[in-house]
Amino acid sequence: MIGTVLTWAVQRRLASIEHFRQHPHEVQEQLRRELLRTARATDWGRRYGYADAPSAREFAQRVPVSSYEELYPQLERVLLGEADVLWPGRVEWFAKSSGTTNARSKYIPITRESLYEGHYRAGRDMTALATLHYPETDVLGGKTLSLGGTHGPNPLRPEAANSRAGDVSAVIMQNLPAWAEYIRTPPLELALLDEWEDKIERIARHVLTADVRVLAGVPTWIIVLLRRVQELAGTDNLFEVWPRLSLFLHGAVAFGPYRELFRQLLPSRQMNYLEIYNASEGYLGLQDEPDSEDLLLLLNHGIYYEFLPQSQWDEPEPQAIGLEEVELGCAYALIISTNAGLWRYKIGDTVRFTSLAPYRIRICGRTKHFLNAFGEEVVIEHADAALAAACHATHTTVRDYTAAPIYFAEASGNSRGSHQWLVEFTHPPANTHHFTQVLDDTLRQLNSDYDAKRHRDLALTLPTLTVAPTGTFGRWLAGRGKLGGQHKVPRLSNSRELLDEILSQLIK
Structure with a gap:
């Protein structure tokens, strides 16, 4: 019964998905205005005249395109606990990831808005699509086995007990709404362990008796966990452990090299796979059609998009284009403005469009090797x-x-x-x-x-x-x-x- 109620609740998101599919430019323009209106009294908003309600063209002319290194002086103020720098209020959560040249890790602010209007909204969308495409599986009737990272003190404010930084998956799990936490396994005390060997062992033992129906996470770590579950169960057939397992929601790395290995681990036609495009900076896309590897670009999830053509990648003052100007098959570097206070931010990923109605993409790499x-x-x-x-x-x-x-x-x-x-x-x-x-x-x-x-x-x-x-x-x-x-x-x-x-x- 609980699974039925949850299915009904998440499927209410299907109408919203269809709306931004049909009206992409209107949805993005409305979002851009909301972002600027919300941030108009911040230090950044005052600097670039957000209170003037600049048009999309004026916004692009006023606000510079920034890499993490270029935006870091403002991000450092946010990390140090200063309020109203890039987004209203004080930010207490940060997603930690690699890829920067000025530090071992970079720290991306995670606001309440980016969690609830971005990550969690997209999570409901992904769940709604899964129940739509695979109604016979009843994925919400059991548990979703999610494997993520951990979090620790804010590196610039270690004395602040309420300010934390860690893998984006850990930040998401720590703050999950009650309904999502109810269907997830393992419990947080295991999911957020920081010693990976002990973590894998304890989670594998815990989930042996769980009614796991969905796997969610990075293929790299899920494989390690599945191998250990096999060993503990004394079987090569994971469906003897989880007979109603039917879906793997995967992301973070390209799935192609792992596909055959998963087919070997889970040799059944009942197993389905859907990809998500979830980064520290936000939830950007998801696979909305099971028979296609293309990802639907998420347009009402707290992220306003611009795109840098390849000819502009190394320009000192790159000129980005809007969603309405993109073309099929061309490589673009993503520029995003978000409800976490990232403004015209170069995320580093490159994509190419495979469809313009609706807007679907494939990730084709990074702007650097x-x-x-x-x-x-x-x-x-x-x-x-x-x-x-x-x-x-x-x-x-x-x-x-x-x-x-x-x-x-x-x-x-x-x-x-x-x-x-x-x-x-x-x-x-x-x-x-x-x-x-x-x-x-x-x-x-x-x-x-x-x-x-x-x-x-x-x-x-x-x-x-x-x-x-x-x-x-x-x-x-x-x-x-x-x-x-x-x-x-x-x-x-x-x-x-x-x-x-x-x-x-x-x-x-």
């Missing part, structure tokens, strides 16, 4: 710094390199992944293991997400170093007609296509 196959968010600055440290420690230098994931299916048949680094040295280090160890240690120091995935080899093992013979990358570039000039070897990739192509050249 990156490695995020397992949620580790290694950017080019991390890679370069780690290689420099390893070279210094082993008295060598690097001519060229590229790196890519080793996915689970390739990692000796276990449930852990890794990175493979193909490096061309001026002269190879005498001790390649030492080089790899310093590389790994430096990445862990620079990047908190990578460090979490490497903790006790739980999700990522030590990187694999492959030494490339002299001239390897030059020959590859020459073969593609890109030798010389400004042509460069892509440094980091979530796909193995480039790395495998170069390795196949070595075999020949």
Whole structure:
């Protein structure tokens, strides 16, 4: 009965979804006006004349496009507890993530509005669509097994007991409304544990007897948990443990490399998969059609969108376009203004539109080279710094390199992944293991997400170093007609296509 009532309640969101599908520009313009009106008395709002109710064009002319580093002086004031800086009031919750060059982690403000009008509203939308597409599964009649991170003190105000920072999943779980907490498992005291090995063990034991019908989380960690549940249950068939399991809501990393592994773990036609696009900065999209991998862009969830064409990515004063100007198939960097006080903020993700009616997207990468196959968010600055440290420690230098994931299916048949680094040295280090160890240690120091995935080899093992013979990358570039000039070897990739192509050249 409770499942029936919850299903009725969340399906009321279907009308709202259809409304912004049919009236995208009106919905976005109304949202933009509401954001500016709400923030008009903040320090930022006064600086850029929000009280004047500027048009979309005037807003774009007045307010600069900002990266995290450029916005950080204001964000630091928010972290220190100052009120009315970017958004009304004092912000007490922050989502911690990697990807910045000026610190080990970045801290994104999470306001009450961004939680309830963004993350939770989108969560209801995703649940409503799941009940619409899979009515026979009764997903709300049992438990949703969600696996997230943890939170701790605000790093700039550790003495403030009510100011916390952590993984966005932990912030969401800690503040869930009662109805959502009722259908979720495990309990918070397990879900928010910070020691991952103990956390996986205790959660696996707890959920063995739960009526789990939905999985939700990052594929990287869900796989680790499912393996342990199998071991504890003494079965290869997880449907013997959870006979009514039928849905996996996944996000944060590309699902393609994991799809076959999940089919092996959950070999039943009753299993369905839907993708979400949920970042520290907000809930941006969801898979609204089961037969398509495209993501519906969420337009009434506290985020006003602008888009940077690829030609503008490296411009000192980039010119963004509005939703009504985007074209199919082009790559755009996302610029967002949100009800958490992020104004014309470069989130770092790039998307391309696959549909304009309604607006659907696919995530096509980052504005910088990156490695995020397992949620580790290694950017080019991390890679370069780690290689420099390893070279210094082993008295060598690097001519060229590229790196890519080793996915689970390739990692000796276990449930852990890794990175493979193909490096061309001026002269190879005498001790390649030492080089790899310093590389790994430096990445862990620079990047908190990578460090979490490497903790006790739980999700990522030590990187694999492959030494490339002299001239390897030059020959590859020459073969593609890109030798010389400004042509460069892509440094980091979530796909193995480039790395495998170069390795196949070595075999020949």
